[in-house]
Amino acid sequence: MWVVVLNRNRLIFLALLLGICSVVGMCIGYVTGYFEDQGIVEGVYVDSLPLGGLSPVQAAQLLRQLQPTLTPIELVGPDGQSWQVLPESLGFVVDIEAMVDYAYGIGRRGTLKDQMRQRMQAAQEGVRVPWILKAGDEFTQFLNSLAQELYQPPQDASFQVLADDTVTIIPAQWGRGLELERAALLIKEAVCNPGKGKVQLPMIPLAPKLTTEDAENCGIVSLLASFTTRYDPTETDRAHNVALAAATLDGTVLHRGEVFSFNARIGPRTAARGYRNAPVIIDGELQPDIGGGVCQVSSTLYAAAVLADLTIVERHPHSVPVTYLPLGQDATVVDAALDLKFRNDLDHCILIKAQAQDGVLTVRIYGARPQFIYELVSRVEQELPIPTVYRTSATLSPGQQVVEKPGARGLVVSVWKVKRDAQGVELGRSLVNRSTYPARPRVIVVPQ
Numbered sequence: 265m266w267v268v269v270l271n272r273n274r275l276i277f278l279a280l281l282l283g284i285c286s287v288v289g290m291c292i293g294y295v296t297g298y299f300e301d302q303g304i305v306e307g308v309y310v311d312s313l314p315l316g317g318l319s320p321v322q323a324a325q326l327l328r329q330l331q332p333t334l335t336p337i338e339l340v341g342p343d344g345q346s347w348q349v350l351p352e353s354l355g356f357v358v359d360i361e362a363m364v365d366y367a368y369g370i371g372r373r374g375t376l377k378d379q380m381r382q383r384m385q386a387a388q389e390g391v392r393v394p395w396i397l398k399a400g401d402e403f404t405q406f407l408n409s410l411a412q413e414l415y416q417p418p419q420d421a422s423f424q425v426l427a428d429d430t431v432t433i434i435p436a437q438w439g440r441g442l443e444l445e446r447a448a449l450l451i452k453e454a455v456c457n458p459g460k461g462k463v464q465l466p467m468i469p470l471a472p473k474l475t476t477e478d479a480e481n482c483g484i485v486s487l488l489a490s491f492t493t494r495y496d497p498t499e500t501d502r503a504h505n506v507a508l509a510a511a512t513l514d515g516t517v518l519h520r521g522e523v524f525s526f527n528a529r530i531g532p533r534t535a536a537r538g539y540r541n542a543p544v545i546i547d548g549e550l551q552p553d554i555g556g557g558v559c560q561v562s563s564t565l566y567a568a569a570v571l572a573d574l575t576i577v578e579r580h581p582h583s584v585p586v587t588y589l590p591l592g593q594d595a596t597v598v599d600a601a602l603d604l605k606f607r608n609d610l611d612h613c614i615l616i617k618a619q620a621q622d623g624v625l626t627v628r629i630y631g632a633r634p635q636f637i638y639e640l641v642s643r644v645e646q647e648l649p650i651p652t653v654y655r656t657s658a659t660l661s662p663g664q665q666v667v668e669k670p671g672a673r674g675l676v677v678s679v680w681k682v683k684r685d686a687q688g689v690e691l692g693r694s695l696v697n698r699s700t701y702p703a704r705p706r707v708i709v710v711p712q
Contacts, residue, residue, distance in 0.1 A: 340462055520609075
């Protein structure tokens with residue numbers, strides 16, 4: 265059996281502690297209950313009207329009788345333009361419920377300490393409840409329309425090529441847009457305040473993606489390389505596709521270390537994007553298909569990129585040699601399958617310009633002043649024999665045969681990049697690619 269012995273002082277201390285806790289608990293309960301049971305605290309006003317002591321229902325009834333006259337106002341834009349606003353036409357009404365909630369919440373929000381501070385402030389200084397408005401869909405539509413009218417998009421810095429193939433910079437311009445949330449707040453405040461006849465609409469600046477300083481740091485000043493191919497302008501659908509792809513390519517800026525993707529830049533070749541049916545090479549044969557001619561743009565760009573000393577990441581030859589440029593210097597592309605990619609490993613940015621007009625397609629690449637001159641040389645390394653394929657036909661007589669397809673020899677071609685100094689002296693050469701164009705079989709039809 266354990267016996268606990270407490271001396272008299274400790275018993276007194278424990279009794280006092282229990283008493284204090286009980287009193288504090290009662291006080292907290294009383295204060296909390298007081299805050300909940302009483303109406304709006306004293307010292308809360310709307311304009312000069314006291315709301316202290318009123319229940320939420322009573323305050324709402326009073327506010328409905330004393331709604332302010334909503335004042336027409338003038339909105340002023342950044343360029344001095346103005347709009348007259350009639351609040352009723354925008355669906356403005358006083359939000360009585362929100363105002364009562366605001367008033368009743370004074371002295372009841374936050375911790376107990378916060379509530380006491382709010383009540384003391386109301387009693388000593390007074391707290392004004394603002395008139396709170398709510399608006400209909402008309403106001404939202406009006407603000408959106410106003411934002412569209414005031415919107416000025418930023419203009420990126422751009423590069424202009426002069427007649428002597430040097431490059432100048434067209435400076436960037438900042439844009440602007442309406443700060444919608446703040447504009448709505450200012451308008452709501454103004455229509456409740458007869459003293460505010462005008463509201464200056466708040467605007468936010470919109471920065472360009474490419475600033476003038478960024479463009480200057482790109483280091484694009486002169487022509488690095490160019491390549492030209494020709495097409496038949498009377499083949500109108502193919503010529504249209506060439507011009508459309510060239511226009512999409514035109515103006516591309518490639519930063520240091522960035523990889524260019526032809527398919528990503530040009531996008532899908534579809535009728536919805538303006539491309540037409542024209543001859544394309546499929547299984548070694550010309551067949552009509554959407555986007556025919558685009559490969560001439562990718563091939564011309566490929567040759568220019570090699571001459572600009574860019575790093576080729578991905579390139580594919582056609583299944584047969586093309587007629588518009590030398591052997592091995594072509595680059596076929598297929599949506600989501602075959603791409604032309606190259607990386608800018610130079611110490612400056614590059615600008616790609618492309619133009620297709622009157623049967624002439626030219627791609628130019630601009631950057632820093634070139635230190636060397638490059639040229640491309642194609643060399644046939646091997647000829648592949650033409651295989652023969654026989655096909656039987658019941659329409660032929662014995663001993664008769666018909667050459668249905670003549671076939672074509674295959675080729676293995678290497679392309680070399682020759683490097684020269686400004687005086688034309690060769691400094692060396694490097695292999696660019698080795699391409700294989702498979703032989704196409706001769707097809708002979710014989711009797712069964």
